[in-house]
Amino acid sequence: MAQALLPLKDLVEAKSRLAGLLRPAERRALAQAMAEDVLFSLRQSDEISRVVMVSDDPGAEALCAVYGAECWSEASLGCRGLNPVIDAAATRMRTEADNTLLVLHADLPLLSAADIDAVILQQSQHGGLVIGPDRRGSGTNLLAFSGQALPEFRFGADSCSRHRAGASEAGIAASVVHRAGIGCDIDEPQDLKYLMSRMSRTSSSHTARLLCTTQWGARVGIALDSLPPAASSAQGEKWEAAP
Ligand SMILES: Nc1nc2c(ncn2[C@@H]2O[C@H](COP(=O)(O)OP(=O)(O)OP(=O)(O)O)[C@@H](O)[C@H]2O)c(=O)[nH]1
Numbered sequence: 317m318a319q320a321l322l323p324l325k326d327l328v329e330a331k332s333r334l335a336g337l338l339r340p341a342e343r344r345a346l347a348q349a350m351a352e353d354v355l356f357s358l359r360q361s362d363e364i365s366r367v368v369m370v371s372d373d374p375g376a377e378a379l380c381a382v383y384g385a386e387c388w389s390e391a392s393l394g395c396r397g398l399n400p401v402i403d404a405a406a407t408r409m410r411t412e413a414d415n416t417l418l419v420l421h422a423d424l425p426l427l428s429a430a431d432i433d434a435v436i437l438q439q440s441q442h443g444g445l446v447i448g449p450d451r452r453g454s455g456t457n458l459l460a461f462s463g464q465a466l467p468e469f470r471f472g473a474d475s476c477s478r479h480r481a482g483a484s485e486a487g488i489a490a491s492v493v494h495r496a497g498i499g500c501d502i503d504e505p506q507d508l509k510y511l512m513s514r515m516s517r518t519s520s521s522h523t524a525r526l527l528c529t530t531q532w533g534a535r536v537g538i539a540l541d542s543l544p545p546a547a548s549s550a551q552g553e554k555w556e557a558a559p
């Protein structure tokens with residue numbers, strides 16, 4: 317069994333790189349829908365025994381209550397900023413269990429329980445640090461590791477190669493997992509275009525309902541049509557499609 321750690325920025329500040337396309341309330345709604353989809357998939361996974369969300373968003377506790385997750389405030393950890401917050405929370409979680417720990421972003425609307433199970437299997441079979449990069453291969457959307465061997469968290473620009481380097485410096489074996497559900501994070505308008513081209517209109521996910529069944533979603537789709545075609549992933553055909 318594994319534990320999952322999900323950092324969530326204050327939703328009012330989230331998705332700032334979509335500010336040219338979406339109004340603040342729209343960005344908030346999108347960020348919340350994606351976070352709900354990640355919480356739902358974590359709950360669907362038989363391999364996850366505990367989910368901790370770290371967030372100072374005023375709605376975070378209520379959100380966690382719906383999905384059976386714990387909610388820790390950043391203030392309770394005594395630090396700020398993504399990497400210090402993750403490090404403090406992971407350190408606290410590992411004292412309570414020695415199994416696999418998963419750190420993942422809340423903006424992964426295509427993530428499935430099968431993606432989560434595959435990562436946990438890889439980590440438990442091979443050990444070390446498992447890195448789930450974004451579809452461009454530069455960022456890190458997910459990390460899995462043993463509670464006994466916390467990596468140095470290097471989220472930020474080029475974090476995939478920086479996490480690999482950190483593992484190598486610490487003598488921890490690192491492997492990379494390529495799955496479409498893990499790689500699709502939503503930072504920029506092109507990511508939203510990519511998502512909408514892959515999202516099933518019949519999906520009941522929160523994000524799909526928001527983007528595919530509302531007039532607002534239709535307007536966003538039209539606005540995105542003026543962008544060049546969404547680039548496929550850096551991994552091309554090597555991505556393993558989520559079921
Ligand atoms: N608790 C916490 N979570 C954070 C913080 N910064 C980022 N996150 C979360 O980390 C994940 C990746 O965040 P980013 O994509 O870098 O930030 P974002 O707010 O989603 O988007 P931008 O505003 O465009 O950078 C998301 O789940 C965020 O909610 C932070 O300072 N504290």
Ligand SMILES: O=C(O)[C@H](O)COP(=O)(O)O
Pocket residue numbers: 398450454455456457470471472473475476501503
């Ligand atoms: O390490 C990362 O990839 C960052 O924490 C998140 O960056 P992104 O939101 O730009 O992918």
